[in-house]
Amino acid sequence: MEPIIAIVLVLIGYALGSAKLINQGNEALVERLGQYHRKLKPGLNFIVPLLDQIVMEDTTREQVLDIKPQNVITRDNIYLEVDGVVYWRVTDIEKSFYEIDDLQQALTNLTTTTLREIIAQNTLEETNAARASMNTALLAQLNETTAQWGVGILRVDIQSITPPESVRKSMEEQRAAEISSRAEILEAEGRRAAAIKKAEGTKTSMQIISEALRSNPESKEILRYLVAQDYINASYRLGESENAKVVFVDPGKGGEMMDLISQMTYGEEHVNNGENGST
Template sequence: MFPSGSLVTLAIAGLIILLIFKGVRIVPQSEKYVVERFGRLRSVLGPGINFIVPLIDIVAHKISILERQLPNAMQDAITSDNVLVKVETSVFYRIIEPEKTVYRIRDVDAAIATTVAGIVRAEIGKMELDEVQSNRDQLISTIKLAVEDAVDNWGIEVTRAEVLDVNLDEETRRAMLQQLNAERARRAAVTEAEGAKRSVELAADAELYSAEQIAKARRIQADAEAYATSVVAEAISANGIEAAQYQVALKQVEALVALGEGQGKQTVVVPANALDAFGDAFKLWNKGKGA
């Protein structure tokens, strides 16, 4: 048997060990501990080694601070243009102030789900169906901000709020499909009409360009003829009637030469005064040269 003094020593040692065990709390990185003293909130222990008063302070709640995902939920909502839609949502959150979460809300997951459902219905009720389909990013941002404001008193941070899908009933889906087909047909008709219009415009531009070029050629030809006429007029003015006779004689000679240069066997009809034309041209040339 142990002496009574040894028993007391062992008892004291055991009590000290128990007190140390009760007074030291090692909190994991992913958790926070809520400490109560006589049923009231005393403190919140963060990750690492923490000390509490043994037998007086107790760890009442161990709260995970990891990010959590609520189960995907379906909510019925009616748009401002009276279309019934089924919206599938998903929410991610984490607890940042455990003392608020523990003492202000009993079932945090159910509370967040109910809040999200109400906000989704309210926000979609402000929008038309086309806006819900086309402005989903804006809808998600609005829902996330509204949920954050609603759960702020619960010590929760909403990290993500997603609208996964917006489903329509079969009747509305058929109506939208008909509308989509009609819109496609309208766009095809408009495109075809614009193509025909463009083709007519291009054809008109081509005809206008052709007419402009013909007119330009005629104008150049007219300018050339006017210039030639003015040259002849100046020659007549300077040399008298003989210059005009010289020009006529040259034209006759050029015509006879062109007729004689034809290919193959042919009969050349020479006017009676052809030799006179050669002679007149030669005389006028010599006279002009002598002058």
């Protein structure tokens, strides 16, 4: 009876020693007598006790690598402080264990070095404007190296690019100057458009008055009234101005003014004919 109990206990111990449970999202590597044997998938797996040994169990889920602020220099010799985030995943656990010693440290060093190389190819202005393209270039270059480590880089985000304080002040002053310049340009264009519309309105008004005078010569008195009204309004506005000056106009010049207006509306020949007829 005792040998049977001993055999049962040995079988139970063997079963417990050979059964290995791998959690979902993980994989494990098994070595037999010091050499790679096989890979264990999620779920219940069995190995040979004493001969087989699990040397590594790691996740195949997406992981995040935080790149701490690094001092880099641009093509135009501006020192920047840059940090970022790398999203990566183990695609081949066998390579990630046997091809590289410290995977996390290797990824950090590789990302930092590649980031410095890419920023060194751009000026400060290009670095601020082309962050998306730098992320793409960084992603492509990292994957070229990490593929042999059994790692896939999913996404790279450059989080912040911080120039020195003196450079930031210069950039702020430049942006303020650009905003002010655009505002002045818009204001000048607005004044120009208003002047054009006013001139077009004046031209249209003169055309209407000219047509009215041609069709109805008796409307000359109306024109005299309009001119006198504009003269009074202009004098009133001039009197309100702080820099107003009093100007005396010879009343006898009124006829010359009307002749000038008539010349503009009727034409020089009509005015001359009127003068010849009156003499």
